[in-house]
Amino acid sequence: MDQNAQPLSIAQVKDLLIVTLPPALSEQIMVDAREQVGAWLVRKPIRAVLFDLSAVPLVDGGDFEALGQLAIRNKVLGSSTTLIGIQPGVAAYLASLPVEPPFLNFAQNMASALRLHG
């Protein structure tokens, strides 16, 4: 594991779980996200999980697929999943990919996301 990699930041606000992803995504980050979010969801009554990607300049196909898998797991565990703050360049790249994972919602910023789930 990269010692310099920034860790996940997870916070619960009422029945929402806010997961802030670090700028440099990696497979380990996605594994950590899956395990830690899963642990929260089985312990607490979480209505929605919000992944904040506003600091992430690059999201590749693997990352996007992993987030889609997380959304399916969250759905099974009774929570919806919203991706927040995707940058224009990232959005254009993801749109060019042939896959689009289901059960993902999108919001421009945290305020919009909180209004949705508030």
Add this chain to the structure above:
Amino acid sequence: MMTGSEFLAGKSAEILKTLSDGECLVELDLSGTIRWANDHFVSLTGFSLEELKSIDCWELLDSGHMGPEGRETFWQTLRDGSCATESFRCSNKNQEEKWLKILFIPVTDAASQQTVCLGIATDSTARKQAYIAMAGMNTALERSTAVIEFDPTGTILRCNDIFLDLMGYQLDDLIGRHHRIFAKPDYSASQDYLDFWTSLAAGDVVPGQFERLRQDGSSVWLEASYNPIFDLQGNVIRVVKFATDITEKVRANEEIEIKAKALAVALEQAQESEQIRDEMDRTLQEMSTPVTQIWDGILLLPLVGVVDSTRTDDVMRKTLNRITEHESKIFILDISGVPMVDTAVANQLVKITKATRFMGCETIVSGLSASIAHTMVDLGVDVGEVRTTATLRDAFRIALQQVAAFNGNGIIKRETEPQGDIFKL
């Protein structure tokens, strides 16, 4: 008291020995026959003393340059008791050319009768060869280059024919006149011109390219060097100028310079035209994709004309940036002005729809004509992800309702199964 001649007479044997130790000596009778020579002379000529004694001096020394009359005058000088100095070319025994400078001294016997003359010879071969080389170089320069000589103040002393031809003068027109006749009047009256001659008189060499005037007033360009010539005391006694006509070269360079400037101007104009063209292209591009906020949270892009992949790329880039700038929730893409949509463009429109959704902004494609809808279906474009309306009016109505809904709950929900008008009026 002993007189000088008596002293010398008493010392003659000693003087001769001293001379013989350091100089090449040869003794001739007055008919030119060699009677004696010292070892230095023998060594210089390569002949033995016996061989030398058997030949006439003119067989050894080339006196062709003197001529018969010169030789007679030479002997008469010696018979008159005077010394004579002459340079001779001679070939030694190995047929090597030598140059000898010989001082002939008439020798009188006790009865004051001239019997012989003593020649003191100096090997001047190296100096002569250097002189010949220098003379050859000078001749070559005189034959190929315009040459003119001045005194240190600029008064003309001499010049060669090439210079006369070049400047259009006769020799008599120039001798005694000042250099300023070749200079333009404003230059010859300037301080620079005075400094020019001051510098030459001080011994500085002045090379360069100079514009001068011919006799007819026309201009000539010279590649020249002004070279001060010094006397033994280091004083400048003359100034020699070697010059080559470079007028055609200068004219050619001037023409090239003029053409280069014209080319630079043309290039600059071309660059300005290019900039204007680029600016127009940018303006046209901007006008071709006028993504505009028409309501809080609503962007509109009316596409008109032919749409290709380059234009759709531009639409994608501008739309995503505008969504970020205005935090837009709805993007209406009106294609009622687009006559035709092919597979590539249709797929690109689908990608735009996906990309805006990833940024939390829903896209509505309005103004689909029946023919475009038919074409998209025939082409197999997956329109399941795209929300469409027949008219811009319908799209705007939906957008307003959706923004109102957003203001209520703050987000546009993604429906698993896309529907038409999901908001009821």
